[in-house]
Amino acid sequence: MISATLLGQSILSGIFSGCLYAMLGLGMTLTWRYLKVINLAHFAFVLIAAYLTYQLVGKNGWHPLAVAIVLTPAFFALGVALQALIHRYEVNEFASIIVTFGLVMIAEAGLQWFWSADFLKLEAHVMRGTYEIGGLFFPTGEMVMSLVAVAMCVGIWAMMRFTWLGKALRASLDNPQIAASFGIPNRRLSYLVAGASGASTAIGGLFVALLFTLAPSQMFSWLGVVFAAALLGGLGSPLGILGAGLLLGVSEAITMAVTAPAWAPVVPFTLLMVILLIWPERV
C-alpha cells in the first residue's frame, strides 16, 4: 500500500516536472501557432543558454539573476534573427522542421567542441536547500523554477488576452491581409513572437543549468513530452501548455510511484492519443 507521504511527494515532483515542460514548451507552442514554424532549434537554444549559464555562473562567478538579465535580451535577438532567416528564405511550416533540425545538429557539435561531450554539473550555491512542510520536501530550485514558469505562462496569456498586442496577433493569425489593412504590422509582430520565444529559452536554459547535469546529447531529452504538452494544451495557448504540462508531469509521477517507473514515458503519448481520438479538433 502506497503511503500518503510517498504519493504526495510524487505528485509534488510531477508538478515541478509539469512546470518545467510548460517553461520549455511555451515559446515553441507560440511560434508553432502564430508563425507556423515548428522550431526544433528551440531545444538547442535552451541548451546553449544552459551552457552559457554554466560558464558564467560556474566559471566566471556571475549571479544567476545577472545571467538572466544578459541572456534574455540576447536570446530575444537570437529568436528574431532566426525568424528573419525564415522570412528571408520563405521557409514553410514543414520545411522549418528540417531547417531547425539542422541547426540542432550544428548546435550540438558546437557545444561538444567548446565544452566537450562530457557531463557538466553547475555546483551553484543559489537556490539550494529544501523546505520540509508536513512531511513533504520542497526543493528551493524547483519551487523557484515552477513559480517563474507559472508567471511566464500567465503573463503571456494575460498579454494575449487583454492587450492590443494579443488582439493584433490573433487578427494577424486569422487573416494577415485584412489585419494589415487595419494597420497591424504582421512582420514586426512575428519578430516579437519569435523574440519572446527566444527569450523564454534563455530562462529555460538558466533553470536547466541550475537543476540538471548538462551534456550536448541531451538536446532532445524533453522533446517528446514537450511536444505532447504543446499538442494537448492546444497550440499557442500559454495556459493550455501549463495545464497539459502539469497533467503529464503529475501522471508520470503517479505512474512512477504506484507501478514500475519504466511505464512513465508511455503516459504522455497515451494521453495524447486518447485525447486526439476523443477530441481531434484540439490540435
Add this chain to the structure above:
Amino acid sequence: MKVLDQSPFGVSRRRALQGGLAVAAAAAWPSAVSAQGSGPIRIGGTLALTGPLAQTGIIHKIVGEFFIERLNKAGGLLGRKVEWVLLDDQSKPDVTRTLYERLITVDKVDLLMGPYATGSILSAMGVAQRYGKILVHHTFGIPSLAKYDMHFPAWPIGFNPERTVTNRVVDTLGDKVKTVAVVTSKFPSVHFIALGARPVFKERGIREVLFLEFDFGTKEFGPIAARVKDANPDFLFMGAIGLEGNQLLEALDKLNWTPKNHFYTYPTPGPLALSPLGKDALSFTAYEDLPPLNQNPEAAEFGKAFTQAANANKIPYPYVETQGGASYSAWQILTHAVRETKSLDDKAMAAFLKKNGAPTIIGRVRFDGPNNYGDDLMRIKQVQNGRWVIVHPKDVATPGASIVIK
C-alpha cells in the same frame, strides 16, 4: 628411378613440387603481402564520437591515439607503421554496422578494432563474422550475446558477470548489509546485471525491500527517489549507466536522504566521483591508474599521457579508469596477436589468442571459456576524497584505501 620421378599423372616430381609451391604461395599471398607490405598497417574502427555515448567515446579516442603514437615511435608492427582509420558511429549501432562494412570493403583496412558500447560492438561483430575478421573490442556488457568465435573481449568481466560481480560486491560489503533496493535502468547491459543480482542477494541472505525498473533516458527521478527513501534499504544497488546514478542521488538529496551504502554498475566516472553526493559510492572496475596496477613503466607512461590529453579535452575526471584501461588492453591484445603470429592473418591471430590469451595492463586475460570469455578480473572501487580507489580484492586494493561500509 625415372619412373619414380614421374607422378601418376605424367608430371615430373620437380614440376609437381614447383607447382605445389606456386599454389601454396598463391594461397598465402594476401596475408604474406600485407604482412610484408611497405605501406602502413591500417586498423579500422569506429567510436561514438557524437551522440549520447560521446562522453565515453572520447576516452577511447584518446587512448587509441596515444597507443598508436607510442607504437609507431617504437617501430610499428612487423616493421611497418600503423595507421588508425577511425570513423564516428554517432552512438548508433545501425551506423556502426554500415561503417564496419565500409572499413572492410571500401577502405580495405588490414585489421579491425572494435567500437565502444555493447550495441555497437554487437553490430560490428556481425560484420566481422561475415568477412571472417578478428574483432578485439573494448567494453562489451552482455557476454552471452557474443557468439562469434573470433571476437576477443578486452573487458574481463567473465561469462556470468551478473553473478560474479554481485558476489564480489556482497563479499566487499561483509555482513553489515541486511536489506537491498535494486533500482535499474532498462538499458540492456545494466538491466541484465541487475536482474541477475537479485537471486544472488537472496542466496547471500540479503532481503530485497524494493525492485524498480525505469526507462533509459528518464529525467525525472523524484518519484523513484521517494520510493527508495520510503523503502529505506541498507544498500542501494543501482543498475545505472552514465549519469543515472547522479540523477537519483540528486533527487534523494532533495528529500534530505542519503543512501547508507550504494553501488552503480556503469557510472560516468567524473560526475559521480566529483559530486559530494557520490561519497562512498561503489562500482566495479577493470583498471584504475593507481598502485599497484600502474606500477610498470608502460602503465605509468600511459597514465601520465592520458591525464594530459584528458585535461586538454576538458574531461572532468582526467585519470585512466575502467574504460581507458579496457581500451588500452584491447590495443595490447590486438598488437600482441600480430607480433606473436608475425602476420595479419585473422584466423592465425584468433587461434593464437584463444590458446594463449594476452598480457595487458589489466592483467593476463584469457579467452578459453564460453564465448571466448575467461576469468572475471573485475575489482570493486569506491569514491573516496573525490577519486575512485580500489577497495577489493586486497591484492589489488589501492594502498591506504579501505572499504567504508555503514
